[in-house]
Amino acid sequence: MELLERFATGDLEAFEVLFRQHQREVYAWIVPIVRDTGIAEDLTVETFWRIYKYRARFRADGNFRAWARRIGTNAALDHLRRARHELPLPEDLSCAAGADPAVCREVRDQIRNAFHQLPAKYRLVATLALVEEESYADIAKAAGISEALVKIRVFRAVRMLRKKLNSLGVEVGLK
Amino acid sequence: MNNDEINKEMKELLKQAIAPVKGTELGRDLWPQMLERLSRQSPSIPWFDWALAALAGAALLFFPGILPALFYHL
Numbered sequence: 001m002e003l004l005e006r007f008a009t010g011d012l013e014a015f016e017v018l019f020r021q022h023q024r025e026v027y028a029w030i031v032p033i034v035r036d037t038g039i040a041e042d043l044t045v046e047t048f049w050r051i052y053k054y055r056a057r058f059r060a061d062g063n064f065r066a067w068a069r070r071i072g073t074n075a076a077l078d079h080l081r082r083a084r085h086e087l088p089l090p091e092d093l094s095c096a097a098g099a100d101p102a103v104c105r106e107v108r109d110q111i112r113n114a115f116h117q118l119p120a121k122y123r124l125v126a127t128l129a130l131v132e133e134e135s136y137a138d139i140a141k142a143a144g145i146s147e148a149l150v151k152i153r154v155f156r157a158v159r160m161l162r163k164k165l166n167s168l169g170v171e172v173g174l175k
Numbered sequence: 176m177n178n179d180e181i182n183k184e185m186k187e188l189l190k191q192a193i194a195p196v197k198g199t200e201l202g203r204d205l206w207p208q209m210l211e212r213l214s215r216q217s218p219s220i221p222w223f224d225w226a227l228a229a230l231a232g233a234a235l236l237f238f239p240g241i242l243p244a245l246f247y248h249l
Binding site: 016027053108111162 | 186198
C-alpha cells in the first residue's frame, strides 16, 4: 500500500514518515506569518495534529504538501485571531544612515502597531504579500481563497494601514 | 498616486519596521512533541453513546419508578 493510503487509514508509521518529510516546510511557511519561532514550532505540531485528526478527509491521490500548507495557514490564522490584542514583538532593525534613531524607532513602532491592529485575515495576506513577497497565487492556494480575493484583501489592508498611519502623522500615498 | 505606487511605498515602509523572516530553518525535530500531543488526545466518545446516556437520564427523570426494576436486573 502507498504511503498516503497507509496514512489515510491511520497508520502511525506512515504518519511519522510524512511528518519528517514535511515538518520543515510547514514550519518555514508558518514562521513568517506568526513571526515567532517558538509559536511557529507549536503551530507546526498543531497543524500535523489536525492533519492526523482529519486524515479520513484526505484523498490518497491528492497533494499532501498543498493540504498541509493549507491546514498550517488556518492554524496560523487562528493564532493571529487569538493574539490580536497582544503587543507585537520588537524587531532589531537598523535605521537609515543620517536618520534620527529616536524618530526612526518611533515611526517603526507606529508602523508595527498599526500593522498588528489589522484584522487577522488582512494581516495574513499583507504579511505574505508585502513583507515576505510571496506570490498571490501561492497565498491564494494556501489560504483556500481566490487570487482575486487575495488582491482585494491586500488592497484593503494597505488602505486601512494608510488611513491609520496618516492619522498618526506618518505620510503614505499623499504625494 | 495609483494603487501600485501606494503598495510599493507601503512595502518599503513595512520593510523598515518588519523584517522578512522567509528562509528561517527549523532547528530541531518536532516528532517527540507530536507524539506527546497525540498521547494527550482525549478518547472521543461517539455521538450515539451520548444520545443513549441522555435517553437513560431522561427516562430515570421522568419515570423514577423504573429504578427498582433497573436495580433488580443489575
